Amino acid sequence: MIKVRNIASCLCAISFATSAVYAQTPAYLDDNQDIETRVADALSRLTLEEKVAMVHAQSKFSSAGAPRLGIPEVWCTDGPHGIRPEVLWDEWEQAGWTNDSCVAYPALTALAASWDPSLSLLYGQSIGEEARYRNKSVLLGPGVNICRTPLNGRSFEYMGEDPYLSGQMVVPYINGVQQQGVAVCLKHYALNNNEVNRHTTNVILSDRALYEIYLPAFKAGVVEGKAWSIMGSYNLYKDQHCCHNQYLLNDILKGEWAFDGVVVSDWGGVHDTDQAIHNGLDLEFGSWTNGLTNGTSNAYDNYFLAHPYLQMIKEGKVGTKELDEKVSRILRLIFRTAMNRNRPFGSMNSEAHQAAARKIGAESIVLLKNASSKKQNALLPIDFNKMKKILVVGENAIKMMTVGGGSSSLKVQHEVSPLDGLKAVIGNKASIKYVRGYVGDPTGEYNGVKSGQDLKDDRSAEELTSEAVNEAKKADMVIFIGGLNKSDHQDCEDADRESYNLSYGQDDLIEALAAANKNLVVVNISGNAIAMPWIDKVPTVVQDWYLGSEAGYSLADVLVGNVNPSGKLPYTNYASLNQCGAHALNTYPGTWREDHKVIDEEYKEDIFVGYRYTDKNNLKPLFPFGHGLSYTTFKYGKATAAKSWSNGKSLKVEIPVTNTGKVDGAEVVQLYIQDVKCSVARPIKELKAFKKIMLKAGETATVSFELSEESLKYYNADKKEWTLEPGTFNIMIGSSSSDIRATLSVDHE
Numbered sequence: 001m002i003k004v005r006n007i008a009s010c011l012c013a014i015s016f017a018t019s020a021v022y023a024q025t026p027a028y029l030d031d032n033q034d035i036e037t038r039v040a041d042a043l044s045r046l047t048l049e050e051k052v053a054m055v056h057a058q059s060k061f062s063s064a065g066a067p068r069l070g071i072p073e074v075w076c077t078d079g080p081h082g083i084r085p086e087v088l089w090d091e092w093e094q095a096g097w098t099n100d101s102c103v104a105y106p107a108l109t110a111l112a113a114s115w116d117p118s119l120s121l122l123y124g125q126s127i128g129e130e131a132r133y134r135n136k137s138v139l140l141g142p143g144v145n146i147c148r149t150p151l152n153g154r155s156f157e158y159m160g161e162d163p164y165l166s167g168q169m170v171v172p173y174i175n176g177v178q179q180q181g182v183a184v185c186l187k188h189y190a191l192n193n194n195e196v197n198r199h200t201t202n203v204i205l206s207d208r209a210l211y212e213i214y215l216p217a218f219k220a221g222v223v224e225g226k227a228w229s230i231m232g233s234y235n236l237y238k239d240q241h242c243c244h245n246q247y248l249l250n251d252i253l254k255g256e257w258a259f260d261g262v263v264v265s266d267w268g269g270v271h272d273t274d275q276a277i278h279n280g281l282d283l284e285f286g287s288w289t290n291g292l293t294n295g296t297s298n299a300y301d302n303y304f305l306a307h308p309y310l311q312m313i314k315e316g317k318v319g320t321k322e323l324d325e326k327v328s329r330i331l332r333l334i335f336r337t338a339m340n341r342n343r344p345f346g347s348m349n350s351e352a353h354q355a356a357a358r359k360i361g362a363e364s365i366v367l368l369k370n371a372s373s374k375k376q377n378a379l380l381p382i383d384f385n386k387m388k389k390i391l392v393v394g395e396n397a398i399k400m401m402t403v404g405g406g407s408s409s410l411k412v413q414h415e416v417s418p419l420d421g422l423k424a425v426i427g428n429k430a431s432i433k434y435v436r437g438y439v440g441d442p443t444g445e446y447n448g449v450k451s452g453q454d455l456k457d458d459r460s461a462e463e464l465t466s467e468a469v470n471e472a473k474k475a476d477m478v479i480f481i482g483g484l485n486k487s488d489h490q491d492c493e494d495a496d497r498e499s500y501n502l503s504y505g506q507d508d509l510i511e512a513l514a515a516a517n518k519n520l521v522v523v524n525i526s527g528n529a530i531a532m533p534w535i536d537k538v539p540t541v542v543q544d545w546y547l548g549s550e551a552g553y554s555l556a557d558v559l560v561g562n563v564n565p566s567g568k569l570p571y572t573n574y575a576s577l578n579q580c581g582a583h584a585l586n587t588y589p590g591t592w593r594e595d596h597k598v599i600d601e602e603y604k605e606d607i608f609v610g611y612r613y614t615d616k617n618n619l620k621p622l623f624p625f626g627h628g629l630s631y632t633t634f635k636y637g638k639a640t641a642a643k644s645w646s647n648g649k650s651l652k653v654e655i656p657v658t659n660t661g662k663v664d665g666a667e668v669v670q671l672y673i674q675d676v677k678c679s680v681a682r683p684i685k686e687l688k689a690f691k692k693i694m695l696k697a698g699e700t701a702t703v704s705f706e707l708s709e710e711s712l713k714y715y716n717a718d719k720k721e722w723t724l725e726p727g728t729f730n731i732m733i734g735s736s737s738s739d740i741r742a743t744l745s746v747d748h749e
């Protein structure tokens, strides 16, 4: 933080500003003026020192405004699932406030699994209201990095593997937040697709993969969502750190997409003053910290964009054009947020917010398997006529999951565990007994926020298993609730998972439970796909997520059938890592250069990420992208397409869908395209449209899509443009990427 030390000039400025207020409201304070006039006016009144003070942090989560002019500080908060509790001015530790507990919303993977943009809007509005109530100008989220490997420690903060799904889901979130006069900060731009070596990885990939897979969700957030800020990522691209990257920030973001907001660095992501000045960064945060735990004390004057920058300007080594550009963007953000007198006041911990979290959670849960065959029974929804004695097993049934995971860790007013949720929702319809089964992570603390739980259990794995198996034999049904838990290497920032299999002996325990009781439901809580070596022995499997404050209620709502599951996987659940391009082609996590300073990670699978890779190589995943069952069934009728592309721009495609079961339910109807013949390799399927529809039992509705011409194009790297090659395209409509129910062929000239 550059302090203004020249008291005389300061006093002069104050008296000038004061008399100006009395004489006439300056343009920058006048709501009736348009934002650009206000920005230009404010900029003209700032001194050099004041401008430099605005382009870097003054505390862990704030940057200076211009106090002399009444321009407020910019206060940021993590993001992206709830409003982070206050930390000390210059420390990561808690500030000790007692009014900063929030509602934790489901993690963004869960939101993506709902495939429901209207829930994304509700999410954005709800979290935006909480950010506003806590007087934050910038919410550090949402994240839209692509799930390239299920080992990525932060997949749970992102929206899955598909660029179109992520783009469709991120825009309403942004709208919802920014309606509250709070800026989103879209992150982490770009190519931060694994956590291991995140500060030193240089990503190498084709322009096609960049434009077709890794950029579209960011572009949607910027161009359609009109995000007011974006965060550069830690890694490198083309040998430049992404927080000051000529290609990503100047050429693409500010050039091609005409972004008019603020580029914020990730905490500790800036490395060089010259690059920070010229390569697109606007606001520097967290230098000399790792963004998570340690840091140099009160180093703000030494930030790359603080004294070193001021000095360079004073010595004439650099002009002020770039500085004015950065400050203009920051002023624009301030006028859109803290200096927007019309913005709402927000609200915190309301019943409406809790209800939103519960609803989004329940709509996101994916019923992966619910066998109904001679050998295995469909166990869900729970039939209380038969299931009188229910045994719940597993640490995740009782563990608070809102604490942990890195910077998205929260302090909540309450958190309903799965066990408590089940007890409350099931009531006296059945008896519920709980046994631990395994010990995973008994701790529960992040940056001084304590879950208050002591989950220590000194019994051996044998003792815990034998207790669980004995109890399982006596129960009518067993619900195992396990998975990952947001501790190190278990879905957590700054580290990737070390194994695709579940840890803590859970696979063996599940096998033992399946042998003891054939009525076994496995509930996996995670933000990533997992290996399921026991899949054939378990009749019913549910993919649950980190669902936040109301987690247990959302899960119970689905298990008992109060909510009919309608979530669909936002990623491919590979049978093994060999089915994932990043691992099959041995490109993850890259190769260290000789100097051991940079690790090159080449995305050799190119555009073939997720289902694009399994489709291409004819691999059968355990559960495909877009998969999710319901307690009812849906029949798809005959698809039809309009005769021609209206104005050559869009094509109407329709398909009737009938709920053929006995209960009401929602289906996500997915539309994929295939370019039958093309001069470049294209995926067998690319998601280009989807709709979630609610159908009463027996009801039929016609689902209608407007397929845009854009969706047929590929990125032509030679021409640097999106190209449509005339010819035949297959349109595939189905219930998942592997369950196509209708195919049409259409031509485009």
Ligand code: BGC
Residues within 6 Å of the ligand: 078, 079, 140, 187, 266, 267, 290, 291, 292, 407
């Ligand atoms: C994370 C960001 C986060 C920032 C501030 C960094 O470690 O990568 O996502 O917003 O810290 O907490």
